[in-house]
Amino acid sequence: MIKAQSVRKVFGSVTVLDGVDLTVAPGEVVSILGSSGSGKSTLIRCINGLERLDGGSITVDDFDVSKPKELAEARKRSGTVFQMFNLYPHMTALQNVTLAPVEVLKRPKAEAEAEGRALLASVGLADRADAFPSQLSGGQRQRVGICRALAMKPRYLLLDEVTSALDPEMTADVLDILAKLAKEGTTMVFVTHEIEFARTISSRVVFLEKGRLVVDLPTEQFFAADGGLANPRIAQFLSKMRKD
Amino acid sequence: MRIDLSLLVPYLPFMLEGALLTAQVCVLALLGSLIVGALMAVARTSANTLLRRAASIYADLFRNVPFIVQLFFFYYGLPEIGIYIDAFTTGVVALSIAGGAFTSDVIRSGILAIEPGIIEAAQVSGLSKTKVFSKIVLPVALRTSVRPMGSVFINLILTSSILSTITLNELTGTAKIVASDTFKPFEVYVVLLIAYATLTYLVSLLIAALHRRLNRDLGEAVR
Ligand SMILES: Nc1ncnc2c1ncn2[C@@H]1O[C@H](COP(=O)(O)OP(=O)(O)O)[C@@H](O)[C@H]1O
Ligand SMILES: [Mg+2]
Numbered sequence: 001m002i003k004a005q006s007v008r009k010v011f012g013s014v015t016v017l018d019g020v021d022l023t024v025a026p027g028e029v030v031s032i033l034g035s036s037g038s039g040k041s042t043l044i045r046c047i048n049g050l051e052r053l054d055g056g057s058i059t060v061d062d063f064d065v066s067k068p069k070e071l072a073e074a075r076k077r078s079g080t081v082f083q084m085f086n087l088y089p090h091m092t093a094l095q096n097v098t099l100a101p102v103e104v105l106k107r108p109k110a111e112a113e114a115e116g117r118a119l120l121a122s123v124g125l126a127d128r129a130d131a132f133p134s135q136l137s138g139g140q141r142q143r144v145g146i147c148r149a150l151a152m153k154p155r156y157l158l159l160d161e162v163t164s165a166l167d168p169e170m171t172a173d174v175l176d177i178l179a180k181l182a183k184e185g186t187t188m189v190f191v192t193h194e195i196e197f198a199r200t201i202s203s204r205v206v207f208l209e210k211g212r213l214v215v216d217l218p219t220e221q222f223f224a225a226d227g228g229l230a231n232p233r234i235a236q237f238l239s240k241m242r243k244d
Numbered sequence: 245m246r247i248d249l250s251l252l253v254p255y256l257p258f259m260l261e262g263a264l265l266t267a268q269v270c271v272l273a274l275l276g277s278l279i280v281g282a283l284m285a286v287a288r289t290s291a292n293t294l295l296r297r298a299a300s301i302y303a304d305l306f307r308n309v310p311f312i313v314q315l316f317f318f319y320y321g322l323p324e325i326g327i328y329i330d331a332f333t334t335g336v337v338a339l340s341i342a343g344g345a346f347t348s349d350v351i352r353s354g355i356l357a358i359e360p361g362i363i364e365a366a367q368v369s370g371l372s373k374t375k376v377f378s379k380i381v382l383p384v385a386l387r388t389s390v391r392p393m394g395s396v397f398i399n400l401i402l403t404s405s406i407l408s409t410i411t412l413n414e415l416t417g418t419a420k421i422v423a424s425d426t427f428k429p430f431e432v433y434v435v436l437l438i439a440y441a442t443l444t445y446l447v448s449l450l451i452a453a454l455h456r457r458l459n460r461d462l463g464e465a466v467r
Contacts, residue, residue: 048368075370086361090383090458099379100369132461152369 001025001061002047002078002156002189008055009042009211016042018211019056026155029188031198031219034208035237040191041083043208044160047189048080060156076104078156079149083164085141087133093120093144094129097151105152112151119147123177139170146177157181157188164193195241199223207234249431255422262418263439269335269414270401270443276340277400281347282382288352299348306345312406314338319410335407335414339400346396353392354385387458394451398444405440415439 002024009017016039024030032040045051047058049065058065060074087096097116101107120129123143133141142162149157159178163171175197182188182201192198198205198219205222207215215234221227222234229235252259287299306314319334329337358381366380386393408417416436423432 050364050368072370072372075368078368080365080368082361082365084359084361086359086365088362088366088380088384089461090387099366100371103375103379104370134461148365148369 002058004043004047004056004058006056007043007046007053007058009039009046009051010054016211017046020208020211020213022206022213022216024156024187024189026187027185028203029182029186029190029201030204030206031202032189032191032206032208033193033195033198033237038208039211040208041160044080044158044189044191048078048158049075076152077154078158079152079154080158081142081145081149081160081162083161085133085138085145085165087141087144087148089133092130092132093125093136093140093147096133096144097147100148101151116147116151119150120144123147124173137170138166139173142166142170142174143177146174150181155187157186159188160191161193193241195238207231207237209233247431247434248428249435251426251428252422252431252435255426259415259418259422259435262413262415263443265332265413266401266404266415266443269332269339269404269407269412272336273339273343273400273404274397276336277343277347277396280340280344281351284344284348285351285355285385286377288348289355303345303348306342307349311338311342311403312409314342315406315410331407331410331412334410335404335412339404339407342403343396343400346399347393350389350392350396351382351385354387354389355381357388358384383458390451390455390458394448394455397451398447401444401447402440 002022004020004022007017007020007022008015020039020043022030022043032043034040042051046053047060047065049071053066060077063070063074063077065071065074087093088099091099094113094116097119098109098112101112101115102109117126117129120126120143123146125140125143125147128136128140133144136144142165145162162178163174166174171194175194178188178190179197179201188201190198190202202219205215205217205219205228206213207222207228215222215228215231217228223229223238229238284299284302287295288303290296315334315338318329318338319331322329362384363376363380366376371379404414405416407414408420411417413421419432419436423429426432
């Protein structure tokens, strides 16, 4: 369970997260929607410990991310996929995938490599395992990014606009993989602008506005005229997104 | 005037010994500056203000004082306060400290040039701070730093000739002795010129190979 309670985050004089409560239970796919600058990335970065909280608390399976010792445990339980991929440029696709299993989980190298190759094969990259990031297309890089996160067998997958840097064709490839993961029961916190896709894979949708989590509803209700759409800001946001 | 290099043949074993000493000093000092430089680069990019300040003072100090003054201070100054170190050790230590100051500069810019997201990816994957540094930060920084570091190392080899002033008979030291023995400074120093040029050329080849290796993913784009 990921539990965020009254989370506050301040940059200088700007309050970026203002009392956010969010719970993600195993098996759920929770999509986070909201316009640019509403605090979606910051919320993800608070969950994986890249930002320090200015108030409230976040626990991942009861491990408090604000405590350095517990953060290490919390981080083993969640995997992050980034908008800009952030692959290690000096390592091959396979090395990117096996680094953490070997160094953090102390898995034997041969085992980690066999699993890494299988993971890469499952996203259509069997023959690119030994390529470096600079030799891969954006879509291929992001698929490696997903494998790198999955290789740690995380209970929770945190995804921050993972298709925003990709063209439509590559976006479709990556979304297919995420749909498959969702079907297999992978727990996901999914920040996205792909509204229609979010609608098909999410169990819940939350809406952030200026650092406040204003709506948290089961997907069907979120998109219902008397549910989330009753909120004029959400209706406006969705119609704008669909036009783009 | 006739140039007769055969005159130097009897002295070659002696000069070779000097060259070997230079090579020894340089290899040790090279490793020393790499270690000192990496540590200081970490300190200079750390979040700890005190550590950062101290490391900057170190780098500024040793970059802005002539090497020969540093060397004399260690070799002739320290014994005054009861610290005696032999010439070889003094040479290696002094070169490592001075070389480390320049190396820290080069590695620091390499670290600052790393895309922050790459380091964050390593952090959230659960790697410890030291693993993040040894597996990601340092190797990625070295991709851009090897070449400027090569210039620092070549300078270090050239600077090692100054060690002859503290009684260390390395390449330049032996050459001085042979020149005064034979009264043939022209021939002796021609050999010396060639020896240093060869040594530094070999190092530059090594650095180029290392640069290609570290950036092998970029293929022909890196030469
Ligand atoms: N490191 C930072 N320093 C200062 N302001 C920041 C920083 N990171 C994010 N912000 C600000 O916080 C707000 C929310 O950013 P972000 O979480 O990236 O929004 P989103 O992902 O929803 O677009 C924005 O106004 C952004 O400018
Ligand atoms: Mg964002």
